[in-house]
Amino acid sequence: MQDKQKKAAIQQIRKFNRFYTDLIGLLNQHFLSSTYSLVEGRILFEISNAGSIQASQIMASMHIDKSYLSRLLKKLEMEQLIIRRPSPTDARAIEILLTEKGQAEFEILNQKSEKQISDLLEKISPEKSKELASHMSAITYILKEGH
Amino acid sequence: MQDKQKKAAIQQIRKFNRFYTDLIGLLNQHFLSSTYSLVEGRILFEISNAGSIQASQIMASMHIDKSYLSRLLKKLEMEQLIIRRPSPTDARAIEILLTEKGQAEFEILNQKSEKQISDLLEKISPEKSKELASHMSAITYILKEGH
């Protein structure tokens, strides 16, 4: 009996994963029309969020390969969106910060992203939007905190 | 006042998107340890799900480029997982079916994918698992049906 419920849950979760993978894919595609790729945008987010950050921290939070990240950071540096400088506390590490240009570009990206979600919510009533958000919080909570 | 609520909802949704993009990414990475890529698995799913299907339908449901799809199908055909034959009703179109091997491989993939979710649910109580699934259904419903 218990087992049947579990199977049903698994099926529903898989269905959701298919659905949401698609949705995120569509959102990202649209996002890509911008000059920066999704990963780049996400890196800018991580830097902005932290103020200053090490590459290894970005690696950990984004689950991204270090060689890949290294190159992306190099590119962002060339585009003058970030500064990479040796960490004062660890000579192996680098400290990454947004330049003013980087902050400005991130702000644009951020607003684009907000607008995208805002557009999505246009089709949905304010009450349902609120519900949507709270379902999402609930999922995050359950998956992060467990039991 | 209304506006503040909306902004809060947008922020929560974006947070969820980051979180869930990562989660799906991790699940897919694990999935990749198999011999088929995620997209290939998904194509097999679409074919299995429909019984027989046209390439254009897969294109539509997966939002995938037609040239890309054409190549993937060619590969799957070479691996003898699918049959491509001219559609009886439309000479431009092809009709795609799973071979027995394809069905068997899909079944394995399917079980792997189920197991993956099942493992994820190990850390979560049955009640919470059920809640999780229902939050997901609710999200899908709201996003699909709107208001």
Place this chain on the structure above:
DNA sequence: TTTATTTAGTTGACAATGTCAACCATTAAT
């Protein structure tokens, strides 16, 4: 009914994205 137009799929050429292993320098552990 001949002439567009659209639809279905394929192919070539290429760009973007991501991975693996080897490597250097530094720090931490034994």
Place this chain on the structure above:
DNA sequence: ATTAATGGTTGACATTGTCAACTAAATAAA
């Protein structure tokens, strides 16, 4: 003092995805 682990870079490569041009058939328009 030596070894192991960490942080990052680079070369070489594989996978994944995109774009435009093209053929053949079906549909619409003249």
